[in-house]
Amino acid sequence: MxxxxxxxxxxxxxxRDESVKIFISAQYERLNKWLAHIPEEEYIQRFIELDHHGYVWKDKVYKQLISEFDIEGITYHELLEDYLDFFKQYCVxxxxxxxxxxxxxxxxxxxxxxxxxxxxxxxxxxxxxxxxxxxxxxxxxxxxxxxxxxxxxxxxxxxxxxxxxxxxxxxxxxxxxxxxxxxxxxxxxxxxxxxxxxxxxxxxxxxxxxxxxxxxxxxxxxxxxxxx
Incomplete structure (x- = not known):
């Protein structure tokens, strides 16, 4: 019974997949000062690929993004902190x-x-x-x-x-x-x-x-x- x-x-x-798409687009806009040299769709798509439906923790994801896209002026710790602070606002x-x-x-x-x-x-x-x-x-x-x-x-x-x-x-x-x-x-x-x-x-x-x-x-x- x-x-x-x-x-x-x-x-x-x-x-989660839909939530991530909305969040990462908003993150790109929010942190555009450091991310503007990357095409938005490319940044979003690469994050989604590295995230692997949430099975890869975001410290590794952001480290890889910084390396691949030559992101300067912001650390992976700060990108991760943004994720921890704001993801909840985009939960679908x-x-x-x-x-x-x-x-x-x-x-x-x-x-x-x-x-x-x-x-x-x-x-x-x-x-x-x-x-x-x-x-x-x-x-x-x-x-x-x-x-x-x-x-x-x-x-x-x-x-x-x-x-x-x-x-x-x-x-x-x-x-x-x-x-x-x-x-x-x-x-x-x-x-x-x-x-x-x-x-x-x-x-x-x-x-x-x-x-x-x-x-x-x-x-x-x-x-x-x-x-x-």
């Missing part, structure tokens, strides 16, 4: 985010989140999406000292929700770090479909967050009087 729904953040609730949620979480809460499901990343940075992004009031637990790898796909962080989330892993569904976009890792921890793993992977072995697949309540209804095999 599903009692808790636990989400990944980037690529699942936060449309996936469609139906709040509506889906509200529906789950209305039907008495516990809501959790497990996300890899820097503590305060990820917390700022969670708050930017206005979802923090709905969360019954939030685990950020930086603050937990363990990160996905380690099963410890999944089991820890279940413990904090006071449910067994078997009563949890985990929803994420990464086939290994989210879906498979959650399954190995004893949870059901639902894959949030994207263009990076295909042929994923999951307990179910969604393309839109709005599909989730119905899937949980099916998993629980409850009557139509359940989630509405």
């Amino acid at each position: 599903v009692k808790a729904v636990i989400f990944d953040l980037d690529g699942t609730l936060l449309d 949620p996936f469609p139906n985010l709040l509506e889906t979480i509200e529906k789950l809460k209305q039907n008495s499901f516990l809501i959790g989140m497990i996300t890899n990343g820097k503590g305060q940075f990820q917390m700022d992004n969670v708050k930017a999406l206005d979802i923090d009031p709905y969360l019954d637990t939030l685990l950020i790898s930086d603050w937990e000292g363990v990160k996905k796909p380690d099963p410890i962080i999944f089991r820890r989330a279940a413990e904090r929700l006071k449910v067994s892993p078997e009563d949890c569904v985990f929803v994420g976009d990464h086939p290994e770090k989210d879906v498979k890792a959650a399954q190995e921890a004893g949870m059901k793993g639902i894959w949030k479909r994207n263009q990076q992977w295909s042929g994923i072995e999951a307990d179910d697949v969604i393309g839109d967050l709005a599909e989730l309540p119905e899937i949980i209804l099916q998993l629980n095999s409850i009557s139509s009087n359940g989630i509405k």
Whole structure:
């Protein structure tokens, strides 16, 4: 019986690719004094390539940008600080985010989140999406000292929700770090479909967050009087 729904953040609730595009364009304008010699589209595209959907930390990204584009007068530390200070202003949620979480809460499901990343940075992004009031637990790898796909962080989330892993569904976009890792921890793993992977072995697949309540209804095999 599903009692808790636990989400990944980037690529699942936060449309990170779109957020990055908007942020890096704004950064280019904000720091144009030092970046003007680089064509804007070239700067944006190269950042996106080096960022690799968020799996490369930004100190390495900015070091590489400075080297490739001969950026002078501003350090990679300052570029990174700009990223840490301003990214939260450009967070774009996936469609139906709040509506889906509200529906789950209305039907008495516990809501959790497990996300890899820097503590305060990820917390700022969670708050930017206005979802923090709905969360019954939030685990950020930086603050937990363990990160996905380690099963410890999944089991820890279940413990904090006071449910067994078997009563949890985990929803994420990464086939290994989210879906498979959650399954190995004893949870059901639902894959949030994207263009990076295909042929994923999951307990179910969604393309839109709005599909989730119905899937949980099916998993629980409850009557139509359940989630509405």
